[in-house]
Amino acid sequence: MTSPAPEPRPGAGADAGAPASPAASSSDPFQPADVTWARVSPRLIPVRWILVAFWVGLPALVCAVLAVLLTVWLWIPAGVLAAALLWAVLLIPRQVRAIGYAERDDDLLIRKGILFRQLVVVPYGRMQFVDVSAGPLARRFGIATVQLHTAAASTDAEIPGLAPGEAERLRDRLTAHGEARLAGL
Template sequence: MTAEPFTPTDVTWTPVSRRLVGARLTVAACVLGPLFVGLVVVAALTAPGVWAAPAVVALVAAWLCWLVPRQVRAMAYAERADDLLVRRGIMFRRLVVVPYGRMQYVDVNAGPLARRFGIASVQLHTASPATTAEIDGLPPEEAARLRDRLASRGEARLAGL
């Protein structure tokens, strides 16, 4: 390990799919779009000072268009011999290390929007509720491959205990 806790040596990181950016921005547009339109209608029908509200919503939308791609680029995972590493975050970084022998089960999830964008999520569950790790934005084939690989590695490590 290096002095930096979020960049261990001997690790090859696998990034998540860039399609996750589109999915997250679509969710933001579904929330902010109607709000923006409603505030524009209210501002058009009332005093000129009310235009500040739609401007704030537009600024939030622009900020999300800048932030979400950066967040997705910061998300990655790495498979090592004895554990799985999951990292995320730009300002507030997070690195989760899940030993294969501690995994109880692995979920693969894909809602309607995720399926539309061709992505899925893999969620790892351990005995401790606080030690779950989730990898969003994987292509479905990679999610299935990772689920099977993690389940078999977890069984092998558990059998060795």
């Protein structure tokens, strides 16, 4: 006895009963099959903590001092900023663990985000140049950022928090892949 063919979903096309392709069989578009993700350095966590402390913690401290000197009402923004600082301190390690990249034969995948996830696929042949940068704080913690520039500015992608040796290796490898793809055009 044969089982009946599955009924197509409402609104599905004519190929709704066709078997799914291997790429489409994954239920998570942010986790492609057969991809091994490389993570960024955990040294990115204290760098981001310092930046958040400067941009959120310092204004919270200023509001608290002004609340003591001037008016009690300034405790409200100080409290809100302190709560935002605490939230960021708890969230940053998870955000850094969510950043990953994977090199494939024809493209580079970059993923990031927890609640709002993002997966960027950069074909090697579309890259114009690869930039490695590190500010004073990043250099102090021994990390760098690799930024990929493509023809369309909206598709530029970056990988923060790489060890300098890995950033250099990735820059050289991506540049070689890009030149090889351009030579084939």
